[in-house]
Amino acid sequence: MATWSSASRLLVIEPRYIAIGALGGVLSGLLGVGGGIVMVPLLVLWARATQRDAHAISLGAIIPISAASVLTYGVAGKVHVLAAIALAAGSIVGARIGTSALARIEERPLKLVFGLFLGAVAVAMLVQAA
Amino acid sequence: MTGVVLYAVLAAFGVVVGGASGLLGVGGGTLMVPFLTLAVGMSQHAAEATSLLVVLPTAIVASFFLRRRKVGDLALALRIGLLGTLGGVGGALLALALPGNVLRIVFACFLIIVSVRLVRDSLVAR
Numbered sequence: 001m002a003t004w005s006s007a008s009r010l011l012v013i014e015p016r017y018i019a020i021g022a023l024g025g026v027l028s029g030l031l032g033v034g035g036g037i038v039m040v041p042l043l044v045l046w047a048r049a050t051q052r053d054a055h056a057i058s059l060g061a062i063i064p065i066s067a068a069s070v071l072t073y074g075v076a077g078k079v080h081v082l083a084a085i086a087l088a089a090g091s092i093v094g095a096r097i098g099t100s101a102l103a104r105i106e107e108r109p110l111k112l113v114f115g116l117f118l119g120a121v122a123v124a125m126l127v128q129a130a
Numbered sequence: 131m132t133g134v135v136l137y138a139v140l141a142a143f144g145v146v147v148g149g150a151s152g153l154l155g156v157g158g159g160t161l162m163v164p165f166l167t168l169a170v171g172m173s174q175h176a177a178e179a180t181s182l183l184v185v186l187p188t189a190i191v192a193s194f195f196l197r198r199r200k201v202g203d204l205a206l207a208l209r210i211g212l213l214g215t216l217g218g219v220g221g222a223l224l225a226l227a228l229p230g231n232v233l234r235i236v237f238a239c240f241l242i243i244v245s246v247r248l249v250r251d252s253l254v255a256r
Contacts, residue, residue, distance in 0.1 A: 017206070018213050025214025026221040027240070035214060036156030041244050045251075055155025056202020061211035062157045062189040068215040070182045078179035078226075080172065086137040087180075090144020091151065091158060091188040098152020099195040105153070108252050114154050115248030122241030124164050126234075 016046055024058075025065045035065050037118060044111075051110045055102055136170070144184065152192045157185030160241070174233060178225065 020042045024035030036058040043054035070079070102110070143165060147158040159181040166177035197204045225233060 013206075013209050013213070017210050021210035021212070021214035022216075023214075024210070025216065036151075036154070037160055037241065037244060039210070039214075040155050041248065045247070053202045055153070056193070056196040056204075057207040057210065058155040059151070059157075059189050059196065060193045060202065060204045060207025061214060062185060063193060064208060064211035065214045066157055066182050066185040066189060069221070070179075070186055078176050079183050080176055080180045081183070082137065083140055083166070083170070083172075084180045084183035086140035087144040087147065087162065087184040088187045090141040090146075091148030091184055092144075092191045094145040094148020094150070095152040095188050095192040096148075096195055097145075098149040098154075099192050099199070099201075101149075101153045102155070102196070103199045103201050110153075111248055111252035115245050115250075115252055117150070117154055117245075118160070118241045119245030119249065122238045122245055126238040126242075 014047075020047065021061060021065075024061060025068075036062055040114065051107050051114065052102060052105070055110070055114075140170075147184070148188050148192075151185075151188050152195070157181075158188055159185055174231075175226065178233075 020039055023042065024039040027035055027038045036055075039058045039061055040051075040054045043049040043057055044051055047054075049057060105113075143162075147161050150156070150161055151158040159178070162181035162184060163174070163177045166172045166180060167174055170177075172180065193204055193207070196202055
């Protein structure tokens with residue numbers, strides 16, 4: 001755990017974290033997701049983070065990445081603001097429940113749930129595109 | 131779906147999205163984009179833009195709770211995210227220039243690769 005007071009560490013970041021952030025950012029903007037589906041696997045398989053920490057770090061990294069993408073899309077006028085407000089009202093409640101579960105779940109079931117989640121979404125999207 | 135019913139359904143679905151987001155460490159776009167296109171009938175580009183607007187507050191709230199529980203490393207996370215921001219702007223501009231169906235197929239293929247890798251690791255590793 002780093003702290004905000006460790007100023008020297010704020011100036012130092014490993015190259016692989018730069019790559020993880022950049023890949024997450026590009027795919028976030030390209031695909032309309034927060035980039036977590038890119039960053040979580042890279043954090044686990046490449047940066048050797050635990051699955052739990054990878055999920056938490058991914059969520060933190062999504063904050064500036066999605067903020068930048070929102071601005072880009074907002075300029076293009078594609079956002080449905082009322083739908084977003086309704087979804088966000090629910091998701092803020094859900095986030096509390098989900099993070100509470102993340103703090104408690106074991107490593108391997110977490111990895112399995114995450115992998116199955118991605119597989120299910122992929123199948124759904126291929127069916128839709130066909 | 132229209133009017134009040136639509137927004138009630140969206141809020142309820144938002145709870146599911148937030149729960150999945152907090153547990154899985156993703157913004158929730160992987161759930162919202164298919165839902166907004168298939169169930170609500172938005173275009174692919176509109177669904178992606180709208181989901182990004184939900185991802186932002188969800189990630190902020192989730193990060194707040196995780197920091198309070200001392201899970202992860204928010205300082206590192208924000209640094210990674212700031213580095214990814216330029217990539218995010220470039221990717222979003224690219225998305226506006228591409229047809230929606232190409233995005234779907236690219237997205238799905240990527241998810242399958244990640245899924246197979248993680249499920250294999252969870253069952254075989256160690």
